[in-house]
Amino acid sequence: MRIRGSWRDCHPRSGNTKSIVLFDPAVPPRLSFLVFSYSLTSLLLPLFVNCLPSRVQRFIVQRLQEELKAKPGSLPFDEILYCNIGNPQSLGQLPITFFREVLALCDHPAILDKAEAQGLFSADSIKRAWQILDQIPGRATGAYSHSQGIKGLRDTIAAGIEARDGFPANPNDLFLTDGASPAVHMMMQLLIGSEKDGLLCPIPQYPLYSASIALHGGSLVPYYLDEETGWGLEVSELKKQLKEARSKGITVKALVVINPGNPTGQVLAEENQRAIVEFCKQEGLVLLADEVYQENVYVPEKKFHSFKKVARSMGYGDNDLCLVSFQSVSKGYHGECGKRGGYMEVTGFSPEVREQIYKLASVNLCSNISGQILASLVMSPPKVGDESYESYSAEKDGILKSLARRAKTLEDAFKSLEGITCNKAEGAMYLFPRIKLPEKAIKAAEAAKTAPDLFYCRRLLNATGVVVVPGSGFGQVPGTWHFRCTILPQEDKIPAIVSRLTAFHKSFMDEYRN
Numbered sequence: 211m212r213i214r215g216s217w218r219d220c221h222p223r224s225g226n227t228k229s230i231v232l233f234d235p236a237v238p239p240r241l242s243f244l245v246f247s248y249s250l251t252s253l254l255l256p257l258f259v260n261c262l263p264s265r266v267q268r269f270i271v272q273r274l275q276e277e278l279k280a281k282p283g284s285l286p287f288d289e290i291l292y293c294n295i296g297n298p299q300s301l302g303q304l305p306i307t308f309f310r311e312v313l314a315l316c317d318h319p320a321i322l323d324k325a326e327a328q329g330l331f332s333a334d335s336i337k338r339a340w341q342i343l344d345q346i347p348g349r350a351t352g353a354y355s356h357s358q359g360i361k362g363l364r365d366t367i368a369a370g371i372e373a374r375d376g377f378p379a380n381p382n383d384l385f386l387t388d389g390a391s392p393a394v395h396m397m398m399q400l401l402i403g404s405e406k407d408g409l410l411c412p413i414p415q416y417p418l419y420s421a422s423i424a425l426h427g428g429s430l431v432p433y434y435l436d437e438e439t440g441w442g443l444e445v446s447e448l449k450k451q452l453k454e455a456r457s458k459g460i461t462v463k464a465l466v467v468i469n470p471g472n473p474t475g476q477v478l479a480e481e482n483q484r485a486i487v488e489f490c491k492q493e494g495l496v497l498l499a500d501e502v503y504q505e506n507v508y509v510p511e512k513k514f515h516s517f518k519k520v521a522r523s524m525g526y527g528d529n530d531l532c533l534v535s536f537q538s539v540s541k542g543y544h545g546e547c548g549k550r551g552g553y554m555e556v557t558g559f560s561p562e563v564r565e566q567i568y569k570l571a572s573v574n575l576c577s578n579i580s581g582q583i584l585a586s587l588v589m590s591p592p593k594v595g596d597e598s599y600e601s602y603s604a605e606k607d608g609i610l611k612s613l614a615r616r617a618k619t620l621e622d623a624f625k626s627l628e629g630i631t632c633n634k635a636e637g638a639m640y641l642f643p644r645i646k647l648p649e650k651a652i653k654a655a656e657a658a659k660t661a662p663d664l665f666y667c668r669r670l671l672n673a674t675g676v677v678v679v680p681g682s683g684f685g686q687v688p689g690t691w692h693f694r695c696t697i698l699p700q701e702d703k704i705p706a707i708v709s710r711l712t713a714f715h716k717s718f719m720d721e722y723r724n
Contacts, residue, residue, distance in 0.1 A: 270668065271677055287675035291707050293695045294677040296472075296639045298545030302700040306544055306605050308335055308598040309587045315339035316583055317351050334596040342583055351579040357572040359386025359553070360579070363586040367553060370589025375519035379555065385567065386553045386585060388577045390502050390538040393554035395422050396570045397498060397534055400563070401463045402428035408460040410451060410495070412443070414642060414684035414692070416472045431455040431462055434687055437644065440633050441474040443467065445485045452493060464496035465489070470503040470514070470637030473684050473694040475617075477512040477636040483520045487531065496532040497521075502552070503638040505542035508614035512636050518557065532558040539584045541639065543609040551581025551588075616697040616704050617641065623708040624695075627715045641695045642681065651722035663691040669718060674710035 275290055282288075292301060299305065312335050314321070319339070321327050327336060343349040345362025358364065364381035371379035387393040401407060408429040411419050423430045433451045436442040448465065455462050467486060469478045478486075490497045499517040507514050521531050539551035556567060591606075592598040617635035624632035624643040632643035647655075647662050655665035663680035670676055681692025699707060 270671060274671070274675065285675070286673060287710065290675040290677060291699055291703060291710070292677050293699060293707065294679050296541065296696060296698065297547050298639075298698050299547065301698045303545050303609065303698070304605070305546065306591075306602060308332065308592055308602045309544065309546070309584060311335035311598075312338050312342065312587060313580055313583060316342055316346075317580070319343055319349055332597045334592055334598050338587075342586070346579070351583070353579075355576045355579060355582065357568065357574075357576050358382075359384065359577060359582050359585075363582050366586040367589045370586075371516075371518075371555065374589075375516055375522070377519060377522040380557075383555050383557050384553050385556065385571050386551075386577050386582045387571075388550040388552070388574075388581055389540055389547075390500070390536040390552040390554070391418055392574070392577070393534075393536050393552060394418055394498075394500075395426075396567065397464075397496075397554070398422045398426045398428070399570055400566060401496065402426040405429055406459060406461055408455050408462045409498075410448060410455075410462060410465040412466065412468060412471075414473050414681065414686055415466070416468060416500070417683060419466050420685070429455075429460050431460065432685065435471070435474060435476075437633065437687070437690075440636075441471055441476040441642075443478060443482060443486065445489050448486075448489055462493075462495065464498050466498045466500065467517070468500040469517075470506055472500075472503065472638050473640045473642045473679075473681075474633070475635040475638045475640050475642065476633070477507055477509070477514065479512070480515050480520060483515060483517060484524060487517065487521045487524060487526065491526060491531050496534065499533065499535045501535055502538040502541045504537070505544075505610070506613065506639060507637040508610075508617055509634065509636045514637070518555065528558045530558070537585070537589075539581065539588050542588065543606045543613075544584070544588055545609075546584055549581050549584050550578055551584040552577075553585055612701050613639070613697055616699075616701055619704050619708065620695060620697060623712065627712065628719050630715070635697065639696050639698055641697065642684075642692050643695070644681075644690060644692050647691055648719065648722040648724050650724055651718070654722065661691075663693055666691070666718065667693055670711065670714055673714050673717075676707055676710050676714075 271290060274285065277284055278289070311331050315327075315331060315336065316339050322336065322339060342363070345360055346355070347353065361381065364384045364386065367384055368379040368381040385393065385396070387396070401409065402423065405427055406429070408431040409419070409423055410431045410433055411423070413432045413434050420430050431451055433447050436444055436447070452462055465486070467478075469483075470476065487497065489495075497517060501514075501516055504514045504516070516535060518533055518535055521533060535555045537553055539549055540547040556564070559567070592602045620641055621632050621635055624630050624641065629646040630643050632641055635641050645663065645666060647666065651665065652662045655662040658665060660668070661680060661682040663682050667678050667680045670678065679694045681694065684692075684694065686692050
C-alpha cells in the first residue's frame with residue numbers, strides 16, 4: 211500500500227473545501243501538519259445531527275440527577291443506574307493495585323528514596339518503577355517522549371504481544387497513543403483522501419468509526435452482522451457489500467473488525483478470523499482490528515485470538531497483509547479510561563507509508579506518559595513468583611468473574627421479557643437485546659418525531675432511572691430495534707436494574723399493546 215496524491219490548494223478562497231492534504235516530504239516531521247479544510251455545513255453538521263439523540267439523553271440524565279439532589283423523593287426512583295457507557299471505574303470498579311503503585315512511584319520518584327517505601331509498596335512495584343524510570347529521559351514523566359512512545363516501554367509491549375501470540379513483535383511497529391481512539395483517527399487520516407474512499411464497517415458498530423470516516427470525508431461501506439447466528443461475521447456479506455461499493459465507484463481501502471464486539475458482545479471463532487484474513491489478502495484491503503476487549507471473554511468455548519496471530523499462523527507475513535491492531539488500557543479488567551493509554555501495532559506497510567504514519571503521530575508530539583506506562587504494565591503484568599502476583603491475580607479474576615456473572619444475569623432477564631431476544635454476551639462489556647415494539651408504540655414514537663428505540667429508552671429512563679443507549683446510535687438492520695446495555699454497574703446494583711426494567715417493560719407493553 212502506498213500513498214497517492216499531492217499538495218492541493220486548501221486556501222478558503224480556492225473553494226476546495228473538502229480537500230485533505232498529506233505531508234510534503236521535504237518538511238521536517240515536527241513542522242509537518244495535515245491540512246483539513248472542510249465545509250461545516252456539508253460535513254460536520256451531519257455528525258452533530260447524528261449525535262443529537264445521545265446529547266438530548268445526556269441532558270435528560272443531568273436534569274434528573276439535579277432533581278434527585280434538589281428534591282429527594284420527587285421521582286419514582288432514588289438513584290440513576292448507568293448502563294450506557296463503558297467507563298468501569300466511574301461505576302465503582304477499583305483499579306489494579308500493582309498498576310497504581312508503579313504509576314505513583316514513577317510520578318513521584320522521590321518516594322523511592324524514602325525508607326518507608328519498602329513498607330508501603332510491594333518489592334516488584336518498586337523494581338518495576340526503577341526499570342521504567344531508567345527508560346525515561348531525565349526520569350521525568352512530565353516530559354515529552356519520542357512520538358511513537360518511549361522506546362523501553364515499546365520493547366516491553368512488544369515482548370507482551372510476542373508472549374500472547376507466539377510470533378515475533380517489533381517495537382518499531384508500535385505507536386503509543388492516548389487510548390485507541392486517536393490511533394483510529396490516525397489511520398482514517400492516512401486511508402481517506404476523498405468521498406470515493408471507503409471502509410467496510412460492521413453494523414451494529416461503535417460510532418467512533420462512522421464518525422471518524424465522516425469527519426475525514428470518506429464513505430462508510432456497511433456490512434451487517436448476522437444476529438440470528440450470534441452476531442456472526444459472514445464473508446459472503448463482506449463480498450456482497452464490497453462488490454456493491456465498487457460498482458458505485460468507491461475505492462474500498464480497509465475492513466474494520468471489532469473483536470470482541472461492541473455493541474454486540476460476540477467473540478469471533480478462529481476459523482472465522484482465518485476466512486476474514488484470507489478475504490483481506492485476496493482483495494488487497496487493510497485489516498483494522500479493534501481488539502480493545504481482548505481480556506473480556508466470558509464463555510469457556512471461546513478464546514481471544516489476535517488477527518496478527520491468526521495471519522502469522524496462516525503463513526502470512528508483512529508482504530502479504532497490511533494489518534493494524536488497536537489496544538487500550540480503558541477496557542479489559544483494568545478499566546483505566548481516564549488515564550488515556552493505548553497503542554496500535556502497524557504491520558505490512560511500506561517504509562514510505564510508515565513515514566507518513568510517523569508524521570501523523572508527531573503532530574501531537576507524543577501521547578501522555580502515564581498512559582504509556584499503563585500500556586506497558588497491561589502487556590507485562592506481575593508473573594508467578596513476583597510479590598504482587600497473587601493479589602494481582604485475585605483482583606483480575608475477581609473483576610472478570612463478576613463481569614461474567616453480571617452478563618449472564620442481565621442476559622437471562624432480557625430473555626424473560628415479552629418481545630425481547632438477546633444473544634449471549636460472549637465478551638466485551640455489553641448486551642445488545644432486540645426489542646419487538648408494538649405498532650402502537652412505533653406510531654407514538656413517530657408522532658414524537660423520535661426513533662422507536664430511542665422512544666423506549668427515554669421512557670425507561672424517566673420511569674426507572676436506568677440509562678441504556680438506543681440501537682439506532684450503532685446502526686441496525688432496517689425495521690429492527692435494539693438497545694445497548696453495559697454489564698458494568700457493580701454486582702449489588704444488578705438486581706435493582708433487573709427489577710426496574712422488568713416492571714417498566716411489562717407496563718410499557720401493556721400500555722401500547724395492539
